[in-house]
Amino acid sequence: MxxxxxxxxxxxxxxxxxxxxxxxxxxxxxxxxxxxxxxxxxxxxxxxxxxxxxxxxxxxxxxxxxxxxxxxxxxxxxxAFLKNLSQLSFLSQYYENIQLTSFIFRGKRIEDFISESHLEYDIFNELYATTYKTMQVFNENGQKIIQETKNNASKFLAEIxxxxxxx
Structure with a gap:
C-alpha cells in the first residue's frame, strides 16, 4: 500500500x-x-x-x-452509575446489585417487588444477599421495573x- x-x-x-x-x-x-x-x-x-x-x-x-x-x-x-444501571445483570448475585436496585426502588415499598418466597427473609442480610441471584429475589413486577430502567439507561447512553x- x-x-x-x-x-x-x-x-x-x-x-x-x-x-x-x-x-x-x-x-x-x-x-x-x-x-x-x-x-x-x-x-x-x-x-x-x-x-x-x-x-x-x-x-x-x-x-x-x-x-x-x-x-x-x-x-x-x-x-458511570448510569452505565452500571444499563449493564445490571439478573444473573449476578443480589449483593452485587444492591446499590443499583436500591436506587431503582427508591421511594417505593421494595416489599411489593420481592418474590413471595423471599418475603420472610431479611433482604439486606449478608447471607441472603450472597446466596441468591438478583432474578430470584424480585417478582415479575420487580424484574419488569429493573428491565425498564436498564432499557432507559441504555437508550439514553446510545442517544448521546x-x-x-x-x-
Whole structure:
C-alpha cells in the first residue's frame, strides 16, 4: 500500500466547543461546575437540555462526564452509575446489585417487588444477599421495573454517543 492510498482527501468533522459566560470550556472550568445526578429512579433524564459529554482521563480510568442544563444552571454528572444501571445483570448475585436496585426502588415499598418466597427473609442480610441471584429475589413486577430502567439507561447512553465534547 502506498501513502497516497491512505491519505484522506475530504473529511467533514464537527467539533463542539462549549462556552460558559464567554469562557471556553476547559478541564479547569469543568472541575468547577456543580455536580448533580440528572436521572430519576427509572433512569429518565430530568434535566432541561444536554450539551454532550466529556471524556476525562484519571490515571488508567476514563470517565464520561455529562454536561447539561437544569433550571438555567449548568451541571455535570459522571455517567458511570448510569452505565452500571444499563449493564445490571439478573444473573449476578443480589449483593452485587444492591446499590443499583436500591436506587431503582427508591421511594417505593421494595416489599411489593420481592418474590413471595423471599418475603420472610431479611433482604439486606449478608447471607441472603450472597446466596441468591438478583432474578430470584424480585417478582415479575420487580424484574419488569429493573428491565425498564436498564432499557432507559441504555437508550439514553446510545442517544448521546455522538455528542462528545472535546476540551
Amino acid at each position: 502506498e501513502i497516497k492510498d491512505i491519505i484522506i482527501k475530504d473529511f467533514d468533522m464537527n467539533i463542539k466547543v462549549i462556552e460558559i459566560n464567554n469562557k471556553k470550556l476547559t478541564k479547569s472550568l469543568l472541575d468547577q461546575l456543580p455536580e448533580y445526578f440528572p436521572f430519576d429512579s427509572e433512569a429518565k433524564f430530568i434535566g432541561n437540555n444536554i450539551f454532550g459529554y466529556v471524556k476525562i482521563k484519571s490515571g488508567k480510568q476514563t470517565n464520561d462526564i455529562l454536561l447539561y442544563i437544569k433550571n438555567n444552571r449548568v451541571y455535570k454528572s459522571d455517567l 454517543k455522538d455528542l462528545q465534547i472535546f476540551i
